[in-house]
Amino acid sequence: MQIFLDGEWYSRETAKVSVFDHGLLYGDGVFEGIRVYNRRIFRLEAHLDRLYDSARALALTIPMSLVEMAETVREAVRRNQKEDGYIRLVVTRGVGDLGIDPRKCAKASVFIIVTDISVYPRELYARGIKVITAATRQVAHDAFDSRVKSLNYLKNVLAKIDAQQSGADEAIMLNSAGYIAECTADNLFVVRHGKLLTPAPQDGALEGITRGTVLELAGEAGIHAAETRLTRYDVYTADECFVTGTGAELMPVTEADGRLLGEGKPGPVTRKLTEAFQALVRHEGQALW
Ligand code: PXG
Numbered sequence: 001m002q003i004f005l006d007g008e009w010y011s012r013e014t015a016k017v018s019v020f021d022h023g024l025l026y027g028d029g030v031f032e033g034i035r036v037y038n039r040r041i042f043r044l045e046a047h048l049d050r051l052y053d054s055a056r057a058l059a060l061t062i063p064m065s066l067v068e069m070a071e072t073v074r075e076a077v078r079r080n081q082k083e084d085g086y087i088r089l090v091v092t093r094g095v096g097d098l099g100i101d102p103r104k105c106a107k108a109s110v111f112i113i114v115t116d117i118s119v120y121p122r123e124l125y126a127r128g129i130k131v132i133t134a135a136t137r138q139v140a141h142d143a144f145d146s147r148v149k150s151l152n153y154l155k156n157v158l159a160k161i162d163a164q165q166s167g168a169d170e171a172i173m174l175n176s177a178g179y180i181a182e183c184t185a186d187n188l189f190v191v192r193h194g195k196l197l198t199p200a201p202q203d204g205a206l207e208g209i210t211r212g213t214v215l216e217l218a219g220e221a222g223i224h225a226a227e228t229r230l231t232r233y234d235v236y237t238a239d240e241c242f243v244t245g246t247g248a249e250l251m252p253v254t255e256a257d258g259r260l261l262g263e264g265k266p267g268p269v270t271r272k273l274t275e276a277f278q279a280l281v282r283h284e285g286q287a288l289w
Helices: 022-026 044-057 066-080 123-127 154-165 209-220 232-236 268-283
Strands: 003-005 008-010 029-037 085-092 109-115 129-133 170-174 180-183 187-192 195-198 225-227 240-245 249-256
Touching: 003 066, 022 085, 029 044, 029 268, 044 066, 044 085, 044 209, 066 085, 066 109, 123 249, 129 154, 154 170, 170 232, 170 249, 180 187, 180 232, 187 209, 187 232, 195 209, 209 225, 209 240, 209 249, 209 268, 232 249, 240 268, 249 268
Parallel strands: 129 170, 129 249, 195 225
Antiparallel strands: 003 008, 003 109, 029 085, 085 109, 170 180, 187 195, 187 240, 240 249
């Protein structure tokens, strides 16, 4: 494995960051999780736009241009000869002292790991997952904009623990007003009366790249899709429900808070969008070699 870290390439054993790095000390940084399918990086530009916007929102200067970053990400995939895999791109505030003052961090740190990913066992894609509503809320959008993909994932970790402790696979996170925001590492969709619905960023959803792709694919398939405010009622009474994320891809949800959803198995809209997604990711964009 070859890992990029601040301009050099390291092995898995030698790639190390400092105990004074503010990414570690304060969660001060941003990241992206990106997929490689069939030697193609899926929507690299969209991921990099989100990364640079997240950094800008945190007044964090990434010490490489977006074009340079794109080329380095491609080089990381080529060096690792990963035809299908996962890229973790992290930018931290860098090394400072023990105060939070970001001005003490002379330069942001950038690292890129290319590896394998499997978020859920394969058989769950045929069966669907169980979700519960987490007691842990997503941070309110008016307090911290949910479009920022930062290194602060403690709420998500707590919500995941809520799920695991009740024997579920994933957790729905509500915002402070009690509306559905998203899941711990995925966006949530429901199908109701033939319409595809998902919460807006204003309700605490990350602007997921997979979410955006699914909205596009729905448009192309003639499925009416909209961002809307959702409550748990919308999930419990949905005809279909699924989550989307770079890690999860499209994962059907067949049980929520102990209630079977729809027919209790992945529905036709979910299956259709999954097929369209799988076809798209294998062939969109240029192969790297
Ligand atoms: N919401 C949150 C909070 C996320 O962290 C998504 C939605 C989906 O966004 P994308 O752009 O991926 O469609 C995410 C993404 C992992 C893993 O290791 C998590 C994510 C992405 C990749 C891997 O569990 N989170």
